[in-house]
Amino acid sequence: MRQVLQDIVDVTERIRSHRPVQQLQDLRVxxxxxxxxxxxxxxxxxxxxxxxxxxxxxxxxxDYVDLNEGQVDCTIRFGHRRWPDAEVRPLMGGSGARGCGQ
Structure with a gap:
């Protein structure tokens, strides 16, 4: 049983080593x-x-976050779609929660 488990680990590591490593990307919210x-x-x-x-x-x-300043990638706010220079999408029906980003 120990050898079978070790074989699974070895095969998994070989598969992982052939996959391109995905670079971590920051998402600032x-x-x-x-x-x-x-x-x-x-x-x-x-x-x-x-x-x-x-x-x-x-x-x-x-505080209101100006997306043009580049400090964050997107915001989550409550309101009624009145943010200049932002693409606004409802996140939850009826609650007023909105996500906006550039």
């Missing part, structure tokens, strides 16, 4: 602290499992 704490943080484990090539950086802030 500005988010309301209350939303991050109450909704987003409990779901981060699933996000990292589904997107292992992304390194998520959360920036908790109540």
């Amino acid at each position: 500005a988010v309301l602290p209350s939303f991050a704490h109450g909704w987003l943080l409990p779901r981060l484990a699933d996000f990292t499992r589904w997107h292992p090539h992304l390194r998520l950086q959360l920036h908790g802030s109540m």
Whole structure:
């Protein structure tokens, strides 16, 4: 049994060594602290499992974030689609939560 398990490990390592390594990419998200704490943080484990090539950086802030400044890639806010120079998409029906990015 030990040899069979070692063979599986060896084959897995050979397969992994032939795959191109995906470079980690940073995804910088500005988010309301209350939303991050109450909704987003409990779901981060699933996000990292589904997107292992992304390194998520959360920036908790109540302030308006100007996406043109380049400090973040996108924001998650509550509101009614009135952010200049942003592509806005609803995240949840009826709650007012919106994701916006460039």
